[in-house]
Amino acid sequence: MDIIALVGNPNSGKTTLFNALTGANQHVGNWPGVTVEKKEGKLKFNDSFYNIVDLPGTYSLGAYSEDEIVARDFIIKGNPHVVINVVDATNIERNLYLTTQLLEMGTKVVIALNMMDEAKQKKIEINLDSLSNQLGVPIVATVASKRKGIDELIEKAVATINEDPPVNSISYGEELDKEIAEIKKLLLGSRDEKFKDWISIKVLEGDEEVIKHIQENNGLKERLIAIKDKAVDYELEIVNKRYEFVNKVIEKSIKKPDETLVTITDKIDKIVTNKYLGIPIFAIIMYVIFQLTFVIGEDLLGGIVEGWIESLGIMMSSFLYAINSPDLVTSFVIEGIVGGVGAVIVFIPLIMTLYFFLGILEDTGYMARAAYVMDGVMRALGLHGKTFISMIVGFGCNVPGVMATRTLENKKDRMIALLINPFMSCGARIPIYLVFIAAFFESKGGIVLFSLYALGILVALIMGKIFSKTLFKGESSHFIMELPPYRLPSMRNVLRNMWDKVWDFLKRAGTIIFAVVTLLWILSIFPLGVEPYSQESILGRIGTFIAPIFKPAGFGTWQASVSLFAGIAAKEAVVAVLGMVYAGGGEGAALVSAVQDVFTPLTAVSFLIMTLLYTPCAATIATVKQETKSYKWAAFITIYPFIIGWVLSIIVYQVGTLLGF
Amino acid sequence: MTNKTLSDLHPNQECKIHSIYGGRNVNKRLYELGLNKGAKVKVLKNDVGPIILSLSGNKLALGRGLADKISVV
């Protein structure tokens, strides 16, 4: 199967195009650095299948950060049959820089000149034929978000597979041309002869990987030593020459209006990046999101699913009763599945609403501004402003949150961002909050939610500061970030991102949560003959064994202990377990009143703080292991948040008791 | 030669990049982003926090430490 790779600058619309080509549902957002992994999908065209590969965005093949390395590695080593170079038509100069590097490689390229709608709006006139002739590659105008130009793009891309690669017509100047010729001569007869043009440019550009690759070539090594003094100049000169080429191409084919008008983006930015208003506006936006989530997700829609689950429970139990099913089976279905898994499913409307609003936030372009306004605070704490983006992504789920740290160039910045991400309260923790809000803080739902999220951010920032003073000393790298234009959120993207998350949530309910519930149910009925869910069951004994640890925090019951323990498999399990052991078949209202019996407002708060902060879920731990390639850090991320959560909930409970709550 | 850097400019002031003294990697990164010698930029915001530039109509935020190292004419 032929491989078609999507390559381009960050935020140029690669993933939007990928989704349009393959029918996939990959995450799209209006900020640079959404995609940090390689993703594959299939396209059928004229009875043949093609493998489409979506890559992280990159400004060059220089690869400064992890996500850029993923893109670079695939372009160089993945042997795509043709590359679709997605170029943002409103920013052609910089986008074509990457194109020059593809031309140097001799890759077969088709340019998708995307965002043509915005280019038109900005009155940028582009002569496609002239552009295509000068670059020597086919160009198709597209509006990926409206699926315009897609068919023609596919056709051109497929046709290009069987054509000759483009010729590189960049001139590097006399001195460099001479050097290039020298090096090419040295490559004759070597295994790299086929790529001699590209390698000689890359070597002069100081590309470390390519230089490492040619280390065995002695003649070349000597040559490199001979020109060592000039290396830095050559490096920058090559960049300049590429830009000169780009500018020449553009001069002949693009007309931009002289006076750049003040755009809506400029007007909005004046306010949201204002030095006094920036941070308050961010706080207000988050507050409004939680308040709306609460009002719409809980008050308005919350009852619907709950009603379904309840009637399902009643139906099931009367059915099981009617067929005279054994008590054990009845208890498993009603208490385990309806009570446990059902307790989680109940929160679907709220989860949906939250992701809907987070999706809107991501698709407007505000994310990059949030990072911008927080940079000052972050820098004062020894963190990088971009860390904040990975933190907001972590609100959805810590797994992509941890992945999003790939965009941080500096190892120190990245490690800190990665280690503090689990304190960002993810969607899976919401069901826990809601049960306790319903039980104790009914009228202040939005505020409680917001405070928990804010506490998560606060703890993350404090830990970040501590890490930057201890484990990861040294300078943060510089803040460099593009601020994309604001865009009206596309409902297609928002709903797609939302559905993706909800589907994930449902899948987890049907797999991990189901498995946990089943396992715990089994533990709860053994040894045979004990009262199920009693302290004498194996489950009860395990819980009783752990419980003393949590006594000083006020929730030292065996049930709470078991639920926290189960929550490490997946955070929703905390509620599933509470539902199972406390409420039996009646989730929802029954669980809430059971919780009211066992907790007090104070222990509820300390329990919430614990669930917010303690050990992240197994999937997050595994992701930390994957990203750091280290068991040591995986162990660290398992243990230290537990200690933080534990200590903090003890403090809250003890101080609260002293104050008489 | 000039001693003026990007961080000395006021909003709406336009200038050309003269040279960057940020160290090898940083220099190349900025060059590749289009901030190479002779590039025309306009400062959009320069009070606290990173400086916001307009580079051929697109917005780029640059940390203050970095802007200090970019000399302009």
Ligand SMILES: Nc1nc2c(ncn2[C@@H]2O[C@H](COP(=O)(O)OP(=O)(O)OP(=O)(O)O)[C@@H](O)[C@H]2O)c(=O)[nH]1
């Ligand atoms: N107006 C307009 N917006 C577009 C077009 N194509 C994509 N977008 C929007 O541009 C933004 C970025 O799209 P993505 O597909 O996530 O971009 P990407 O290149 O995958 O970005 P990274 O993964 O961060 O590199 C989203 O808000 C899209 O809705 C287009 O042709 N016109």
Ligand SMILES: [Mg+2]
């Ligand atoms: Mg993408």
